[in-house]
Amino acid sequence: MDPRPADLTTVALWEGDGALRLVEVPLPTLVQGEVLVRVRLATVCGSDRHTVSGRRSSPCPSVLGHEAVGEVVGLGPHGAPGDDGRPLEIGDRVVFGVTVACGSCDRCLAGRSAKCRSVRKVGHEAFGSAWPLSGTYARHLVLPSGATVARVPAGLPDLLAAPAGCATATVMATIEAAGPLEGRRVLVSGAGMLGITAVAAARDAGADHVVVTDPDAERRALALRFGATSARDTDEPVGLVDVAIELSGASPAVARCLELLDLGGRLVLAGSVAPGPDVPVDAERVVRGWLTITGVHNYEPRHLRAALDLLERTRDHVPWDELVTPPVGLGDIGRLLAGHAATRPRAAVVP
CATH class of the missing domain: 3.40.50.720 (NAD(P)-binding Rossmann-like Domain)
Known part of the structure; x- marks a missing residue:
């Protein structure tokens, strides 16, 4: 049983110069449209390694990470829809899109929501912003209203599902x-x-x-x-x-x-x-x-569903598990981001 208070969570806070520190922070009160997700398994995208090494700019301090599979453990007032239009429910196993778009600017209306003029991104927001729990290198993250959230097929293992939100999509x-x-x-x-x-x-x-x-x-x-x-x-x-x-x-x-x-x-x-x-x-x-x-840069919501469909359709004859290392604990995320023990294309962590 998790001994921490129910209103706290643990995050790996990136503070620049390659440093990540595990800290406990309060869970927020959810507002309308928000979804609280407990991270079951996160995978390490190369873009996060580029951020930590200084090759890629990103807000700092922040909670990095954007590829993960999680469980819905909280919903704001009136709930939130999944990508299929059905209301999400507590206990749903889900993956989620990297980008959160406004849905109303010219780019969104033209079908380019990934390049929304006010786009926000999972794992790319400052810890001091209105969306501090945006990253997956944590026990929990909050998905804001407008995020693409897709239920994972029951037979699809976490190791296969986690990369769907970035690489596969x-x-x-x-x-x-x-x-x-x-x-x-x-x-x-x-x-x-x-x-x-x-x-x-x-x-x-x-x-x-x-x-x-x-x-x-x-x-x-x-x-x-x-x-x-x-x-x-x-x-x-x-x-x-x-x-x-x-x-x-x-x-x-x-x-x-x-x-x-x-x-x-x-x-x-x-x-x-x-x-x-x-x-x-x-x-x-x-x-x-x-x-x-x-x-092609990022992707549209339909591509997340297409990614899950591909994984589900091919999981019995494509060796997807060969792409991801056995998961380690959240305390090892700094080592993974530094590239150590990267024996497969994706390293994995279980917060």
């Missing part, structure tokens, strides 16, 4: 942006968490041939277990493809993806989330080749 947005993949030749550039997930998703979408490029031999071997038809080092020949999904963020990889597109090909960029060297574009080849270049 982002991949589903890239798959949608890639267009119909039935019978297509697909290149996945980068075999990290997103790349491996994209392999399984592309195969599930009917891609006839999925080739993966990555400099790491172990990652390439993992890609083959997730359905890649071939896996190559970044300097090995690949052949022309119909669709390239670039997830490494490396400028040379972006350029190579462009070179490998066949007539009518499409390049989906999702890994280039930090400044890097310019990538030359042969405009004439784009024009004469009817090529399309598009970007």
Whole structure:
């Protein structure tokens, strides 16, 4: 039994310079539309490692973390809906979207709620703001009104469900942006968490041939277990493809993806989330080749549901558990964020 008072919770407070400190803080009184979630299991996204190492700016101090599966333990007055429109209930096992949008600005109304003009993000809000318990490296977090909250299918283990709120949903947005993949030749550039997930998703979408490029031999071997038809080092020949999904963020990889597109090909960029060297574009080849270049950053609410559907549909024949390490306690989160013992694409913590 948890010996702490019922009105307190524990958070890993990031205070800059790589330092995280476990502190007890009061649980808030919920207002209308808010959902209190007890974190069952959280996974460590690479973006949080970039924040702690200084490569990525983020409010400080704050509670980091945005990939998790949890249990609804509190609801504000009049409750809150799940993504399917049905009211959430105490005890529901849920995952949640990274972004919380206003729903009424021009971007939201145009279907780009992930880029809402007043967007707020799970695990990206200052501890001194109106949303202090925004991150998943904690025993509890609060989801504000407007958050996307999705019930997890009963048979889907926590280890599989937790990454759905970031990695898996982002991949589903890239798959949608890639267009119909039935019978297509697909290149996945980068075999990290997103790349491996994209392999399984592309195969599930009917891609006839999925080739993966990555400099790491172990990652390439993992890609083959997730359905890649071939896996190559970044300097090995690949052949022309119909669709390239670039997830490494490396400028040379972006350029190579462009070179490998066949007539009518499409390049989906999702890994280039930090400044890097310019990538030359042969405009004439784009024009004469009817090529399309598009970007994906974050995702829309429908992609979270698509992520859960993918995991549920494929869990018996795709080795999703190979992507996540056995979980450790919240006290080890600093070590995980520093990259220690990162033997799989995702480390996990049970607060």
